[in-house]
Amino acid sequence: MSTPTLDKHSAALDAAENTASHAIKVTFRIRRFNPEVSEEASWQDFELDIDPKERVLDALHKIKWEQDGTLTFRRSCAHGICGSDAMRINGKNRLACKTLIKDINPQKPITVEAIKGLTVLKDLVVDMEPFFQAYRDVMPFLITKGNEPTRERLQTAEDRERFDDTTKCILCAACTSSCPVFWNDGQYFGPAAIVNAHRFIFDSRDEGGEQRLEILNDKDGVWRCRTTFNCTDACPRGIEVTKAIQEVKRALITRRF
Template sequence: MTIVDSGAPADTQEANDSGIQSYLVTFIIRRFDPEVDAEPRWVDYDVEMYPTDRVLDALHRIKWDVDGTLSFRRSCAHGICGSDAMRINGRNRLACKTLIKDLDISKPIYVEAIKGLPLEKDLIVDMDPFFESFRDVQPFLQPKSAPEPGKERFQSIKDRAVYDDTTKCILCAACTSSCPVFWTDGQYFGPAAIVNAHRFIFDSRDDAADVRLDILNDKEGVWRCRTTFNCTEACPRGIEITKAIAEVKQAVLRG
């Protein structure tokens, strides 16, 4: 089915006015409606796209113009909220950051929900297990002393640089749901939880590193990581996740 987007957004209209060529792109989406389907099914849609469009734009056009029952999460559409993590051509990505020009449109583009979390509908998964692991590592500052009256807690640039990379996490679950261990073991904390523990373990203003290290020294903690680097490759923020997990392992060994 070909879409004629009568209510084209501004960026699409500008592309059209500038003479940029559009293409008919086939999207094959793994659909699942728990009220109707016993198992997920693949449905294909042909969508008119521009190279500068994103996969999220295609999902919008399908939902708005073709099939309003298509369900997916999205919010800011600028790669910050992490809501629209999904598998695109077999890789975990954010739909809002995946440009059509970066995909091989001579072949169908496959879109499905991320793995390892309970499927609720279409591209939507139940994130509760993911956030439960996140909360379990106590991802908040826990100092034992109060700052001086009217003063902030001092931290040098050098001390901040130690954990700067892991402050970039947007909790999209792209890393955790790309991990083979997480797929097969529902108890594993997963990369995102460890990354957020790392952010506070190495914060010079925090005094609860020993508590978090004890939590992650559990059999379902850092030692379940098999260093496959899937998580690092999947992270849309470019966090060196495998390196962060290795640093937490070293911290556990050092005590």
């Protein structure tokens, strides 16, 4: 009866050895900031042996758990759904949980820093309140008039397809914090808020489109967009952000949506 147990144990050891043999030495250069220690941010290097098929989030966990417990960052689901671990990796906004080490040239130091345009609270954690305030300001919920319905509000597949792309937003702020206009003026609503307004403006069941368009017609609304496509490039969900913003601009001019 003991033989199968030994075989399983041996197989587990072999698997562990194979995993270890695939590890390479990688340097992570992380921009650190702790307001309780210094008013200035600084870069700190961490070297670790890790399988290049692992994710950047795995490397950050390894650093925090094995080298420096003070390293601070956000993460939750670790599967690209919650959007909480957006950061700048090698100068580009990405989700740490979706970025494989092998895809970002591990032969050179991998730089990791907080997303831009929002106040850094500590290390890789930023104050998301301005971002979420812009989201709240565009009224990201279904608005209807009249009495409460007695049956489901039906919608055709074609009507649903009209705004399908913008339903994918996970509010990670990767698009908004990649926008040069947002960097220079934090009052700008930003791409994510406009994307979420788009999702309801073009919903056939919604009756608040005119209100949202007026909100986005403000000086800090859609007209601030300079169509640099940074937002579309940064979106980890593949949303055509710039296209959505252009459609909102067109709706403002034509009042057809």
